[in-house]
Amino acid sequence: MAKLNINGRVHNVQVEPETPLLWVIREQVGLTGTKYGCGVAQCGACSVHINGEVMRSCSIAVGDIKAGDKIVTIEGLSPTSSHPVQKAWAAIDVPQCGYCQSGQIMAAAALLRKNPKPTDKDIDEAMTNICRCGTYQRIRAAVHIAAEMPAGGKSAAVNGHKA
């Protein structure tokens, strides 16, 4: 049994403690915005925030989640797709197939929280998620757009989510 605070809601899940958080989020909790891409923390499709830090949920055992940990998935980043990163992504149509974009957005939101005005180099270093369609140029441009929005980096500080 694990007790998980996800997007401000507490979920009690019956699952083996070694199960990766990704699969608990997808299969037990039923939130499918967080994606399986590689299972070995390489691609970033499974990125979520844990206590404000971006983490690759495919490689975190649910048994290692602590009682007070606050997990935020793409569904909880903002109530109405209104996080500056989501708005910037929409403004310039970043996604192509879209499969990696939940993870990209979570990574970008975490970056802006720590570094509200990142340079291209900062973005390239922080955004290590894989996009097979190759949307990297627009991701970089959209991070800059998000950084210019009112409260761009700031709102990410609370993950855009009210618990």
Place this chain on the structure above:
Amino acid sequence: MKDISSKTKLSRRAFVVGTTAAAGGGLSLGFHMPADAASARAATANEGVEVNAWVVIKPDDTCMIRIARTEMGQGTRTGLAQLVAEELECDWKKVTTDSITPGQNLARKRVWGEMGTGGSRGIRTSHDYVRRGGAAARIMLLQAAADQWKVPVGELTVSDGIISHAASKRIISYGKVAAAAAKLPAPDPKDITLKDPRNWKIAGKAIKRLDTAEKLNGSKIYAIDVKLPGMLCAAIKSCPVFGGTVKSYDEAKIAGRPGIKGVVKVKETGVAVVADTWYRAKSALEALPIVWDDAANAGQSDAIIAAHLREGFDAATNNGDRRNGDAIKAIEGAAKKVEAIYSTPFLAHATMEPMNCIAKISADRAEAWVPSQNSEASLAALSEASGLPLDKCEVYRSDPGGGFGRRGGSQDYVHQAVAIAKNFPNTPVKLIWSREEDMTHDFYRPISQAKMAAGLDVEGNLIGLHVRISGQSINAFANPALVSGGKRAECNHLLAWIGRIRLQTQGHNRGIDL
């Protein structure tokens, strides 16, 4: 509709899947797909009026444009809608889209044409007939207004879905005349004059995509996300050596693990574990001891493949060439010779969304949820694998999380999902490949090398250029009939030779050997 979709996550999924399948009927039942294409059409009628196969108009003037091709990131859904809307003269802000299913296409004698999407065909080979579809709907809508007002249709104009009769200062919207328009005879597409592209207002313009919003908040449902009542999940491992088979596996070793529903041998070449969740299936599969028969390719290695490629460079004969003058002789006599070898490895398509397919098989019905670049090929695979005729089969579409050619002709994962689901009648079984399986069992982009040699004269002018290409033909898999049988057999299915190379051969002493 919104009430149903917002009640529970499960309902929302059913809603999304139902919408994908143009299935209002799916909504009232909560989960299930329509029994056949006819019920799908009836359900659609409640939602709006089908003016023709491409255009459904709702009373609120929403124009739902039907899309046959696959959207997988390349923007084809929006691009095709733009083409239809351009001729339809509707309000772009009121355009929505709907993906038709291959079963519906089949039932209506392929009124939507080819569904396969690859090789940049989505727009290129359908722009003409989808524009004619939009234009035909416009003609019928205008005629319906003319009939209602009893004025000659030539006196009417239309813009943004609003029909106007200037003389009498009357206007009416598409939504008001759609029902009457649908009853009119359709014009012959051949007789329709399409708009000059110079006058386009929607098509050919850089317009925001119609489907971005759901990719920003986790609400887009890919096939891997679909959950159906009572669904089981399967993980699969095929023999790591191509052509190998399953010798044995020790099911007892995973007995007692939570959630396990069964272990299935799949087509002699693989083993699947079925469980209540995919992670339980996958971790049990990892713990399952499997003995493989690696068969004929047991000794295959990078070194052997490299040797094959070298043979190609040095072979006295070739499989075809194009020559202008005598490049080899010119290079031999050149003041300076330059030579370089360029190579590309075998490459997996590596779609971000791994291969997956849900199959549900009963005695007289086969259904599959497939992220496919060719849903008709998926339907054919479903029929073949299930043994049921095409009209007892249906494939529901989800936009693939990347395609790149992997999900077109090769419907291997559909065959596998059906083979597994047959063991669990009336139960949807979702097969997901692990990333490791995806990289191991891709239909790789063929390996290839090119040896390029050039001869320069004393002044540095190019006097001869010779290219020899050695590699595996993509046709060895995609279209074996194009590859000479002897070579293919001789090379252990690894090396057949590239069959189609074009090189500008202006001037003299240039050649390519294949």
